[in-house]
Amino acid sequence: MLISLFSCEDEGYLSSPDAQLKFSSDTVMFDTIFTTIGSTTQHLRIYNPYEENILISRIRVAGGDFSNFRLNVNGTPANEVYEVEVPARDSIFIFVEVTIDPNGQNLPMVVQDSIEFTTNANRQSIKLVAYGQDFKLVKNENIGTTTWTAEKPYLVYGNAYVDSVSTLTIEPGTKIYFHKEAGLYIKGTIEAEGTFQNPILFTSDRLEEAYKNIPDQWNGIILYSGSHNNVFNFATIKNAYIGLQVGTIEHEGFATLELNNSRIENMTYAGLFAMKSKISGYNNVIANCGFYAAALLVGGEYEFYHTTIANYWGGYSSRARQTASLILSNNLIIKDSDGSEVTHTGNLEKALFGNCIIYGNNRMEIELGKNDEKAFNYYFDHCIIQVPDTFNTSNKEHYRNVWKGSTYDPLFMDPYEKYNYALDTLSAAKDKGSLEYAKFFPNDILNRDRLADNGPDLGAFERVEKKDEK
Incomplete structure (x- = not known):
């Protein structure tokens, strides 16, 4: 019974409702990617800044299974996971990928979502942003x-x-x-x-x-x-x-x-x-x-x-x-x-x-x-x-x-x-x-005049000096 009691004490978690996770970034950003083609993998690091272990009761993508974004939480591929432990003064990784559906338009589009974290009834979120191109x-x-x-x-x-x-x-x-x-x-x-x-x-x-x-x-x-x-x-x-x-x-x-x-x-x-x-x-x-x-x-x-x-x-x-x-x-x-x-x-x-x-x-x-x-x-x-x-x-x-x-x-x-x-x-x-x-070839690669100064420069670029404002 004594061994069992001490084991329970060692596995306790920080219970303060004011506990705040720290993040490596407030936004996971994807540069322009092609629609229907998956992105490279971005990552987010979640830190526990306290001297006690923290139990995150839920991590989820706000858009759920219908989201364009996909998560892998510390090795578990899922858009919603429960009871994720972060040891004291330690961290875990979340890996994020995205696929954007074509919209039939010619201009780049933006897709947004967020990752929600619930810890001791305290909610925090990280933005997910991806720019796509049909x-x-x-x-x-x-x-x-x-x-x-x-x-x-x-x-x-x-x-x-x-x-x-x-x-x-x-x-x-x-x-x-x-x-x-x-x-x-x-x-x-x-x-x-x-x-x-x-x-x-x-x-x-x-x-x-x-x-x-x-x-x-x-x-x-x-x-x-x-x-x-x-x-x-x-x-x-x-x-x-x-x-x-x-x-x-x-x-x-x-x-x-x-x-x-x-x-x-x-x-x-x-x-x-x-x-x-x-x-x-x-x-x-x-x-x-x-x-x-x-x-x-x-x-x-x-x-x-x-x-x-x-x-x-x-x-x-x-x-x-x-x-x-x-x-x-x-x-x-x-x-x-x-x-x-x-x-x-x-x-x-x-x-x-x-x-x-x-x-x-x-x-x-x-x-x-x-x-x-x-x-x-x-x-x-x-x-x-x-x-x-x-x-x-x-x-x-x-x-x-x-x-x-x-x-x-x-x-x-x-x-x-x-x-x-x-x-x-x-x-x-x-x-x-x-x-x-x-x-x-009077103009250079930047369309600048080669014949406007003391002589043409060698190479593709003509050096154009700024005029003395005086």
Whole structure:
């Protein structure tokens, strides 16, 4: 009897009607998610601040079983649980998920509920808030000639194919989201013509803030060899494995692309991966990739003006990047399944970089892979390149007005955390550009005038100093 008595005393709970639980937050918030698609899991921590155990007599979602929200209370999946103990000076977790039903509207919606806690007849509550977006689903579809509009975002599950006789037109302001391992594959033509006011977005379907700049969330976009007249203008491609692959080694012919005023960022392998293709572009940012920001292989023809190629990869993997930001090569060696090597070669007819920046956090950010049996023509004109001071740039057939090494750091505003590749006021890239090129591209990626000051800046961004108010 004595043992039983003492056991009962040890298991007693705080009985004060004034007992108040403490919470890690007063609101569990979900960023915009797609309707019918579940969210990531958020968590809430419940603290017992007292020296005695607390018994929460009931924890429930106010909306009950009809709520869009789902709870897991300390390991128990249920929207209503009873008699949950929180030890003295300890805590428990509640995990929350949400699924939002489509409402047939085009604008984002908000779904709200709350978690109610009853302790010693004392009630407390925590808000639940989720923002949802209705969408058009594209699931493993072969797309004929069609137009995607900005009316609703598109969600690609699996893969979307554009066949060799079809054209996919994407209107300004359209947003295309891709589920894990999904991709867009173009054998015909894609015309993604955004505007400065209404750019086009290609990214993953994880819209939570924590996933904003995480790579490898989807596969990427492939333009097959034989795919011509492709255009990306005022477009952003981000958070994939390879952002934009132009050309396929296993198919005959070549792909063509106009790439302007666009950003390709945060890729696990490469931002722009081109093989035996023809690409022209200006006002582009290609940045933050695990291996190459831009790889131009097996020859081809390439022209880039006022383009920023910047690679400060880090923070996503313990593996340090050993590769250059930019690789130019007229060959590619591929291993077969049996371990044998196959070499593919092609003439590099042209690789012109005018008023560009190629920079990063490696000492050598340019790699040149030459096969003597094929043409290997490249030219850097009015460019900052990140190479050692000993790197030979004396050959006028390849280099003209090139600034190299850490002395000519472009001083990007914040390349590591905010991925901002605009120029600081002390940037070595200021006013260094060729006026000849700038006249063809008088506005930068932010639509600012390059010709309004002492000279055009290198890269995609023109530094505009604030005028002295005096």
